[in-house]
Amino acid sequence: MELFFNPFDNLVCILLGISFTVWFTLLLVFIIVPAIFGVSFGIRRLYMKTLLKVFEWATLRIERGAKEKNHLLYKPYSNGKIILGNICSKDEEIKEIRRSGSNKDLDSATEFELSDIFYFARRGVESIMDDEVTKRFTAEELKSWNLLTRSNYNFHYISLRLTVLWGLGLLIRYGFLLPLRVTLAFTGVGLLVFLTSVVGLLPNGRMKNFLSEKVHLMCYRICVRALTAIITYHDSENKPKNGGICVANHTSPIDVIILASDGCYAMVGQIHGGLMGVIQRSMVKACPHIWFERSEVKDRHLVAKRLSDHVEDKSKLPILIFPEGTCINNTSVMMFKKGSFEIGATVYPVAIKYDPRFGDAFWNSSKFGMVNYLLRMMSSWAIVCSVWYLPPMSREEGEDAVQFANRVKAAIARQGGLVDLLWDGGLKRAKVKDTFKEEQQKLYSKMLVGTQEDRSRS
């Protein structure tokens, strides 16, 4: 047995050595060097176009397979409205119900009737069948299949050819792309930590800022390539400037990498332990980011003070904040927390929209931990997204922080093609406040009591 292996041993070693060298050279030439200089060969876009064609073909096969078996396919609705909604307001609805039930004069007849319950029953059951909020906290459903098991609902219609294709895809993704990306990720993060520490040794001044900017950009670009993220930036003339606050909708931690690879920002966040902590501590040596200790996070005044101190110093970079406070699945924008809008600096809104066909970027933190999530990201086909820089906004006269926040939110939702919701992203974990129910009760009571007054008048 040993004799049998010896001649092959050398051969295997040589082959391995050659392939490693080739691999690293390719890596360097095609990925790391362009990252440093910020240019691109266009390989990723070509890759994206090829993938799209393959996905379309795969969907056609599934549809054909389903037709042969004479079944209906499960077709998801991307914005998921299964109900033909009733657009009347509550008052009109209840009056409608009554009108059909009595032939009395309309104006004086709006008292309580047993049929009033129909309105509440129907609204309740409608929300059970489909509601606007809970579906924002799970991944969006796709119309066509993208050869990932995790997003397939019709898999009993797969033919042999499709299975082979899927197997091939699996091999490519886990055997080639994943190790490549993991290597890049480690390179990117390692370089970030190392180089920012080095830059941090320099005395404060223009040289330091310049170098720090270059270092940050380069490392983030390597990370972008580590995820095979294909990003299209729109309206770059509106890019955030010093002394401003950049707000964006939040889908995943990758949002940070996507924005930071195109511009320099001061990050805001809580100091973590472990690897994250190491990265955070070395980043802050090169340029002033705002990191909070866990205990300081609760103190809203302290947070506001540090943020406003930072924006007043015009030499410091714009702050990057995600006012939703939690990850939403990129089909909607949820309530913005008003803290960052109270500071009074210029706000630069940014809309980020991911294309879910290549890989879903949403981080469902109740389902997956961070490492699991990153592995899923790195074993998807690609992360494709569009970033729009919206024109800067400031708080107007007579507008309070909440109204300002809603105005910014509406602009972001409009640009990204997302649904603008008033609901709080915190509903992912917390229960809804009782005040909303009390509002509903008040509205209904007004209908009843209001008419009592009319009666006593007439």
Place this chain on the structure above:
Amino acid sequence: MGSRASRLLREEEIEEIKKETGFSHSQITRLYSRFTSLDKGENGTLSREDFQRIPELAINPLGDRIINAFFPEGYFVLVIFREDQVNFRGFMRTLAHFRPIEDNEKNKNPATEPLNSRTNKLLFAFRLYDLDRDDKISRDELLQVLRMMVGVNISDEQLGSIADRTIQEADTNGDSCISFNEFIKVLEKVDVEQKMSIRFLH
């Protein structure tokens, strides 16, 4: 891998539900996907907490009564911790009450009344009022449901007079309660089919 349904719906089950409730194939698969997304425990059944997690239902003044309609009778008295669960069949059976009535159905077998008939829709609403499920709505029950609908905004006296008036108008046999037949009579002119139906997109 299993971000989708831990158990796919079998064709036979879909056929059975179709017969029982009248929903179409695509509607059933769509609602099954909804059922599984609400089922956080991934055990094939929904608990009351799963329903209460829907914000729009939680702010509905009669949210708890509606949730109650999904859970089968008989458990009501015994369960202190209210750990009852509803499976997909039960879920669909209750939702079926809100299917719109189609014309071709009116000609079908009159012996078995479909779940979405006018009478069954009225029964659903009646049960929302009838808290102790004794098939009549007492003054007390009516008051309690009214209180749920208006919150703290109307005084006890006003509410009492509203309840008295309502019972007076509906009660025909003089027992100061509203029975199901009296309920049907009072609402005979209301377009129940339209008001208690939810139209689906196909």
